[in-house]
Amino acid sequence: MNILGISGSLRAASFNTALLHAAQELAPAGMSITIHRLHDLPLFNQDVEEQGDPESVVVLKQAIDQADGVLLACPEYNGGITGVLKNAIDWVSRPGRDRKTAALAGKLVCIAGASPGITGTVRAQDQLRLILRRAGAQTEPQGEVLVFQAHTKIVDGQLTDERTRDALARHLQGYATRLAALRG
Numbered sequence: 001m002n003i004l005g006i007s008g009s010l011r012a013a014s015f016n017t018a019l020l021h022a023a024q025e026l027a028p029a030g031m032s033i034t035i036h037r038l039h040d041l042p043l044f045n046q047d048v049e050e051q052g053d054p055e056s057v058v059v060l061k062q063a064i065d066q067a068d069g070v071l072l073a074c075p076e077y078n079g080g081i082t083g084v085l086k087n088a089i090d091w092v093s094r095p096g097r098d099r100k101t102a103a104l105a106g107k108l109v110c111i112a113g114a115s116p117g118i119t120g121t122v123r124a125q126d127q128l129r130l131i132l133r134r135a136g137a138q139t140e141p142q143g144e145v146l147v148f149q150a151h152t153k154i155v156d157g158q159l160t161d162e163r164t165r166d167a168l169a170r171h172l173q174g175y176a177t178r179l180a181a182l183r184g
Contacts, residue, residue, distance in 0.1 A: 001179060003027070003110075004067035005035045008085030009075045013157065015114035015150040016073035019168070022159035023071060023112070026169040028176045033071060036063050044090040053096045061092055064103040069179050070137075071172075074113035076124035086131065093135035105136040108182060110175040112145035112168065114154060120146030145171045 005024070007017040017035070024033045040056045048054065053061070064070060075082050092103040109132055113121030122144070129139045145168055147153055153161035159168070 001031045001068050001176060002066065003031060003033045003069050003071050003175075004063050005033045005071045005073065006038065006085075006088065007035070007073045007075075008038075008082045008088075009073075010039055010084055014075070015116070015147070015154050016075045018154045018157045018159060019073045019112055019114045019145075019147060020071065021157065022165065022168060023073075023172060026165060026172060028169075028173045031172065031176050034063075034067075036060060038084050038088050041084070041088055041091065044087055049091075049094065049096055052098065053091070057091045057096070060088065061096070061099070061103040064092055064107060067107075068183070069175065070104075070107055070109045071175070072109060072111050072128065074111055074121050074124050074128050076113065076115045076117065076121040079123045080127050081124045081131070085128070089131055089135055102136055104132070106138065108138045108175075108179055110171070111139065112147070112171060114147035114150035116149060116151045118148055120144075120148035120150075122146055 005020040007020055009016045020035050027033050042054055095102050111125050113125055115121045132139050153164050
């Protein structure tokens with residue numbers, strides 16, 4: 001089971017990228033998580049799209065195509081998702097000039113998120129689910145992983161809080177079970 005992990009943060013010391021690294025460690029047997037960075041993705045522009053997707057967009061769409069599922073680590077900025085994550089979804093929610101379907105169409109997406117705030121990323125995750133449904137993706141129906149006060153649980157890029165590690169491991173196992181059921 002190949003999962004593509006995407007962090008909605010570009011920050012070098014991102015809590016959400018650290019969460020993806022923890023997910024790689026905690027993934028259930030048979031699940032492999034590859035992290036894809038969004039650092040070189042241009043801002044969505046339909047004029048550019050009409051000329052053909054830029055190489056970084058093509059690579060992202062291919063990575064999603066080849067994955068069995070997508071794990072999004074969703075930060076919360078000003079009560080919503082980050083511009084970089086929304087931009088990535090804008091690109092992959094459209095087929096572009098050379099495809100018949102969008103990369104996200106029908107893809108089962110799992111969401112987790114970390115924030116220094118007291119409510120974690122609850123508002124951003126709610127917003128992200130709406131955007132993903134609109135983009136044709138399916139969102140994992142199980143509970144949420146909301147890592148609140150992330151600065152106390154992620155230290156030097158490592159998820160150190162055992163309760164949070166257990167919750168993330170259970171979340172990934174539930175996701176694996178759902179993916180397996182969909183694959184028949």
